[in-house]
Every structure is written in structure tokens, then in C-alpha cells.
Amino acid sequence: MMLVIERKKIDDLIQTLAKNTSVYIPVRREQGGAVESVFEKFTPGKTIDFYYLPTLCSIKEFFLPAIEDTFVFDKRKNQAATLAQKKPFILFGLNSRDLEALTQLDEIMAKPNTDFFYFKKREMATVIGLINEPIKTPPGGDLILLKVNEEQYEAMPITKKGRALTKKRFFKKESAVITNAGSKSEEIMPRLRQLLLDPEFLSDVIKWSWRQDLAIWDELATLCLGCGICTYVCPLCYCFSVEDKIDLGGKTCARCRKWDACTLPRFAQVTGGHNFHKTIRERYYNWFFHKFVRAYNEYGKSQCVACGRCQKYCPAKIDIEKYILKMVDAYVKAKGV
Ligand code: SF4
Ligand code: SF4
Structure with a gap:
């Protein structure tokens, strides 16, 4: 028996999560004749790109933005106020390489000194991976959805946040047939x-x-x-x-x-x-x-x-x-x- 979610229910899961939180998903779009994948805030009608192409903006932008005001000093009040992220958000659908990169970036930003602004955003984030190829060990994130066959994904909670998500009605315990044999993302480099x-x-x-x-x-x-x-x-x-x-x-x-x-x-x-x-x-x-x-x-x-x-x-x-x-x-x- 394993904890699974049907592929067709993944959209319903996103819609439910997006009612209370901003959810960012990979989507595919065409611009100037070129096809590309981007992470965008989910709104009804947007479709998850299950095999996204290398995005121009990587996931680091959510935690280490290109330009960021970290704090503001106000001379009149003689006070400094930090501008750290306060609202929770969900990053959905990261592939195994991006999950791995995020795990490594966490390590980098914690050593030798912990980067306050980076980790404030990490605390606010729930990261859900969508992995289509067989893996030996989970590369990171809070919850991994691992493809086991064309219709189903195994849910692998990694953290408390991830475990809480798997309590939702979209997940069920059942015996699934594992037929997954590989993925397109394996072809990159x-x-x-x-x-x-x-x-x-x-x-x-x-x-x-x-x-x-x-x-x-x-x-x-x-x-x-x-x-x-x-x-x-x-x-x-x-x-x-x-x-x-x-x-x-x-x-x-x-x-x-x-x-x-x-x-x-x-x-x-x-x-x-x-x-x-x-x-x-x-x-x-x-x-x-x-x-x-x-x-x-x-x-x-x-x-x-x-x-x-x-x-x-x-x-x-x-x-x-x-x-x-x-x-x-x-x-x-x-x-x-
Ligand atoms: S390798 Fe050189 S030219 Fe290419 S992106 Fe980097 S800096 Fe620019
Ligand atoms: S291939 Fe390696 S060096 Fe190039 S962008 Fe990806 S992680 Fe960075």
C-alpha cells in the first residue's frame, strides 16, 4: 500500500490550495514564436506543465530576488524596519534538479552565516516536487509527488508541512502498479x-x-x-x-x-x-x-x-x-x- 494521488486530481488539489494561499506552478507559454516554461501564480484555467523546460527565472528568485530592499531606516522615527516576507506561499511542481538546487542553496545560505532574509522566505514557503523519473532518494522539498504510472503519483511527505498536505481528501492509501520507466527531463545535460x-x-x-x-x-x-x-x-x-x-x-x-x-x-x-x-x-x-x-x-x-x-x-x-x-x-x- 502506498499513499497516492491520481494525476487528474492534481488540478483539484491546486485549486483547493489556491483558495487560501498563493500557489506558483510551472506553465508552458508561447512568446514570439518560442515555447518556454515559467513559474506563474496559479489562477483558474492555468495548466500545470508536468515536464517543464529550463525556466529563465530559476526558483532562487522566490527566495533571493534579483533586487530586494531588505530593510528601511526612517530618520524621523529613528527606526529600522525589516521588509521580510510575511505571507505563506506554495511552490508547486519543481522537478528533481530544481529541488536538488534548492536543497543546496539552503545549505549555502546557512553557512557560514544564516541569511535572515532568505530563510524568512523559506519559512513562508511550502515546496512540492513533481518528479517523473525514478529516484533513489528524495532530493528535497516538503512533499514529493513521484510518478508511479501514467495515472498516479506516489505522495512522499518529507516535512511536517508536507505531511499536513497529504491529509487532504485527494490522497488515498492503495496498492498501485509501478510502471514508471523514465522521463524527458533526464535528457538535459x-x-x-x-x-x-x-x-x-x-x-x-x-x-x-x-x-x-x-x-x-x-x-x-x-x-x-x-x-x-x-x-x-x-x-x-x-x-x-x-x-x-x-x-x-x-x-x-x-x-x-x-x-x-x-x-x-x-x-x-x-x-x-x-x-x-x-x-x-x-x-x-x-x-x-x-x-x-x-x-x-x-x-x-x-x-x-x-x-x-x-x-x-x-x-x-x-x-x-x-x-x-x-x-x-x-x-x-x-x-x-
Ligand atoms: S558564458 Fe559569457 S556570454 Fe554566456 S551567459 Fe555567461 S557571461 Fe554571458
Ligand atoms: S547547468 Fe549548472 S551551472 Fe548551468 S545554470 Fe544549471 S546549475 Fe547553474
């Missing part, structure tokens, strides 16, 4: 996905390729425009800058944080004008270094889940999987491993 299983090896490869001054880095430096898009779309890039915005009357001041990107020209520029990463070659390597070397040193894993966003949205069409594989090939040949 499959070789990078495989390499991510050995983050130590990947870290060695990236470091080695730079020290060897491989021509790949010249090629990438020629292609890369230094636009920062790969960082903005990545669910695991989290660098931000902070600035104070004072109103014209000088009465209030808001502390604002906004995304930054290590590929941008002034990212590593300090007071006095010195720039630690003057060239795009250095800056683009830094992006790789942080994801695959520094992340491994600090967290024991790469900061990448092979979601496909950086590859899809890069205006220079840089396919990081292809270049990492080239580095791996060169490494294997040189070391004979």
Missing part, C-alpha cells in the same frame, strides 16, 4: 549530470585545465560576452551586491541588495580602481572555479545540478557541458587515468 557524481574529479579537472593554460580557456574568453546571464539564470549562483538608497528628502534609506555576477567587468574591482579579474578569461574561469573547485572545497560538491539554464540562455551559445567534457578528455589523456 546527461554527461555533465554523470560527472557531477564525482565532484572531486571535476574540481581537479577544472584546476588542472587552468594551470595547464589549455587553449579551451582562450576559446571561451573569445566567445564569452561577459554579460552575466549564466549567473542570473543559475539556481546556484548567489552573489549579490549591497547599496543604500536614500530618498530625495533625506528621510528614509533602504538597504537594497541585488544580484551580481563574477563575469561582469567590475565584479572584482576594489576601491582605488584595482581589478583582480581584469580580463574576461579570468572572470569566466572564476565562474567555473567557484562552482566546481571552491564549492567542492567548502561543501564537498559542485554548485551545479545540470539544469541546462546557462547553456540555454547564454547569448553566445556556450555549452558548458561540451567544454567540461573537452577538459576531461585532455585531463584523462595527460594523466592516463
